[in-house]
Amino acid sequence: MRKVYRNARYAIYHADSLVWLKKQRAQSFHAVVTDPPFGMREYSADELRKRRNGQGGVWRLPHAFDGANRQPMPRFTTLTDHDRMEVLAFHLRAAPELFRVLVPGAHVILATQCMVAHLVAQAFAMAGFEVRGQIVRVVKTLRGGDRPKFGHEVYPEVSVIPRACFEPWLLFRKPCEGRVVANLRTETGT
Numbered sequence: 001m002r003k004v005y006r007n008a009r010y011a012i013y014h015a016d017s018l019v020w021l022k023k024q025r026a027q028s029f030h031a032v033v034t035d036p037p038f039g040m041r042e043y044s045a046d047e048l049r050k051r052r053n054g055q056g057g058v059w060r061l062p063h064a065f066d067g068a069n070r071q072p073m074p075r076f077t078t079l080t081d082h083d084r085m086e087v088l089a090f091h092l093r094a095a096p097e098l099f100r101v102l103v104p105g106a107h108v109i110l111a112t113q114c115m116v117a118h119l120v121a122q123a124f125a126m127a128g129f130e131v132r133g134q135i136v137r138v139v140k141t142l143r144g145g146d147r148p149k150f151g152h153e154v155y156p157e158v159s160v161i162p163r164a165c166f167e168p169w170l171l172f173r174k175p176c177e178g179r180v181v182a183n184l185r186t187e188t189g190t
């Protein structure tokens with residue numbers, strides 16, 4: 001674990017979040033905003049090599065668009081059952097750690113993606129969090145993969161998946177102790 005930057009208001013650490021969280025005090029965090037990995041595969045050495053080579057793997061490699069060179073994006077349609085179980089396993093480890101370090105009534109806002117959001121929600125609910133809804137982030141994904149592969153000319157009317165137009169950002173709360181107002185009093189001392 002390495003502290004890479006600190007100023008009067010915040011510090012940035014370069015660490016494995018699961019290891020780092022274990023070292024934090026119980027009930028010492030008031031909120032968590034996080035963008036965890038949507039899939040556990042995309043940052044493996046093999047997938048990163050494919051991204052560098054510009055071919056294959058989980059990466060969709062977009063063409064330059066509107067004069068801007070876009071970054072490769074992972075495709076979640078290529079995840080296997082095993083990959084999805086790894087996403088679930090990661091969040092089954094992360095959610096109890098977050099539950100431990102958060103104060104009662106604290107929220108977690110977590111960026112995720114339509115095809116794995118249910119796995120993340122399951123892990124957080126099992127850890128004891130209340131599911132408090134979703135914030136919809138409007139996105140326009142690149143078109144592609146929505147037609148039958150190698151069959152898009154023969155079946156031009158067939159779509160195999162709707163084009164994603166939003167990302168669900170999940171909202172969880174560690175249950176309050178008593179009413180919300182009692183928790184606010186404890187935290188603010190007012």
Ligand SMILES: C[S@@+](CC[C@H](N)C(=O)[O-])C[C@H]1O[C@@H](n2cnc3c(N)ncnc32)[C@H](O)[C@@H]1O
Pocket residue numbers: 015016017018035036037038043
């Ligand atoms: C969805 S990306 C977040 C991207 C980031 N919001 C950005 O805009 O650059 C998830 C990130 O989590 C990192 N990651 C994966 N496992 C991790 C772990 N155990 N601890 C900390 N970071 C991890 C990945 O390397 C990846 O950079």
